[in-house]
Amino acid sequence: MFSITSGRSSGTRREYLLASGIFWESQSQSSPLGYSEMFMQQEEVLLETKLPLPLLTRGKVRDVYDLGETLLFIATDRISAFDCILGSGIPDKGHVLNQMSLFWFDLLKPTVRSHLLTADATKYPRKLSKWRGLLKNRSMLVKKAQMVQVECVARGYLAGSGWKEYREKGTVCGIPLPAGLRDGDKLPEPVFTPATKAQSGHDINVPFRYVANHLGVDLAGHLRDLTLTIYSQAADYALQRGIILADTKFEFGFVDGELVLADEALTPDSSRYWPTDTYQPGGPQYSFDKQYVRDYLETLNWDKRLPAPALPQEIIEKTSDKYKEAYSRLTGRTLEACTG
Numbered sequence: 001m002f003s004i005t006s007g008r009s010s011g012t013r014r015e016y017l018l019a020s021g022i023f024w025e026s027q028s029q030s031s032p033l034g035y036s037e038m039f040m041q042q043e044e045v046l047l048e049t050k051l052p053l054p055l056l057t058r059g060k061v062r063d064v065y066d067l068g069e070t071l072l073f074i075a076t077d078r079i080s081a082f083d084c085i086l087g088s089g090i091p092d093k094g095h096v097l098n099q100m101s102l103f104w105f106d107l108l109k110p111t112v113r114s115h116l117l118t119a120d121a122t123k124y125p126r127k128l129s130k131w132r133g134l135l136k137n138r139s140m141l142v143k144k145a146q147m148v149q150v151e152c153v154a155r156g157y158l159a160g161s162g163w164k165e166y167r168e169k170g171t172v173c174g175i176p177l178p179a180g181l182r183d184g185d186k187l188p189e190p191v192f193t194p195a196t197k198a199q200s201g202h203d204i205n206v207p208f209r210y211v212a213n214h215l216g217v218d219l220a221g222h223l224r225d226l227t228l229t230i231y232s233q234a235a236d237y238a239l240q241r242g243i244i245l246a247d248t249k250f251e252f253g254f255v256d257g258e259l260v261l262a263d264e265a266l267t268p269d270s271s272r273y274w275p276t277d278t279y280q281p282g283g284p285q286y287s288f289d290k291q292y293v294r295d296y297l298e299t300l301n302w303d304k305r306l307p308a309p310a311l312p313q314e315i316i317e318k319t320s321d322k323y324k325e326a327y328s329r330l331t332g333r334t335l336e337a338c339t340g
């Protein structure tokens with residue numbers, strides 16, 4: 001998906017470090033070449049890893065390695081918009097996403113256990129020790145789960161595909177809603193709107209009875225209740241911090257017969273976060289993390305298909321700041337404090 005040699009933006013320099021098995025892109029114009037120096041530089045981004053381990057999947061953002069009983073999730077600095085991975089990375093994005101999932105796993109622990117084993121790179125299997133610098137703060141080791149093949153989405157507000165269906169049919173995932181709602185409006189109460197995991201492209205919203213038919217009514221009901229419970233806990237928490245959690249997607253899996261929260265949790269990639277101070281129903285909301293990127297891309301004559309364009313330095317920096325702001329607003333911590 002990434003071309004190693006074809007820099008798509010001027011002033012972009014790419015280094016392929018065979019020895020470490022890691023693909024770094026330096027977005028600075030005059031970059032030193034040493035590995036440790038590169039790692040320390042603020043503007044360095046990690047676009048792709050190539051560790052000599054079995055790769056389970058490379059998603060839009062994360063590289064997942066299969067270690068047998070466990071999985072190693074690495075959050076890169078890739079960014080996608082309009083379902084395409086863009087030609088530039090966002091400094092610190094991987095750290096933000098990883099730390100945010102960890103934050104929520106911990107906060108939700110009294111309600112649901114997660115698949116997390118550890119995010120302390122010093123406790124990873126010894127064979128990973130030579131990549132500790134890379135893995136620190138942007139990775140986690142998780143228990144391999146038997147995944148429930150349903151994306152468990154909770155929506156407290158109308159947006160995206162929910163808004164689209166409502167406009168056409170007055171329902172979301174088949175659930176009837178009151179008439180007269182606008183794009184971005186708060187729903188009378190949060191709804192469970194499951195989706196099937198599509199191999200490519202958009203996931204498909206399905207009615208609850210589809211989940212019940214496939215998984216059995218007990219498990220389907222449990223997934224719905226758990227999804228709505230943890231959505232409400234997270235949304236209440238976020239609201240106290242000036243952020244609306246409009247909707248989010250959870251994935252669950254079984255580990256030793258126990259249903260656990262797996263995958264990522266409540267990151268800006270799996271959730272719609274809207275700052276309360278710019279919230280104005282009646283149209284699309286300001287996106288906390290990707291607004292600068294989307295606005296910029298809309299100025300281009302790009303057909304929203306691959307290959308996607310690279311981003312100007314200014315957009316990259318503003319977006320990086322927004323990710324960090326979302327993290328610090330939500331968690332009350334600064335990213336520096338936890339990556340230092």
Ligand SMILES: Nc1ncnc2c1ncn2[C@@H]1O[C@H](COP(=O)(O)OP(=O)(O)OP(=O)(O)O)[C@@H](O)[C@H]1O
Pocket residue numbers: 057058059060061062063064071115142143144145146147251253262263264
């Ligand atoms: N504990 C786990 N055990 C087994 N599989 C897991 C576990 N946690 C997550 N997964 C699966 O690992 C995969 C992670 O892939 P990832 O989310 O990075 O990419 P993707 O879903 O293919 O694409 P996207 O970037 O659009 O999300 C998903 O298929 C997810 O269901």
Ligand SMILES: [Mg+2]
Pocket residue numbers: 059
């Ligand atoms: Mg995914």
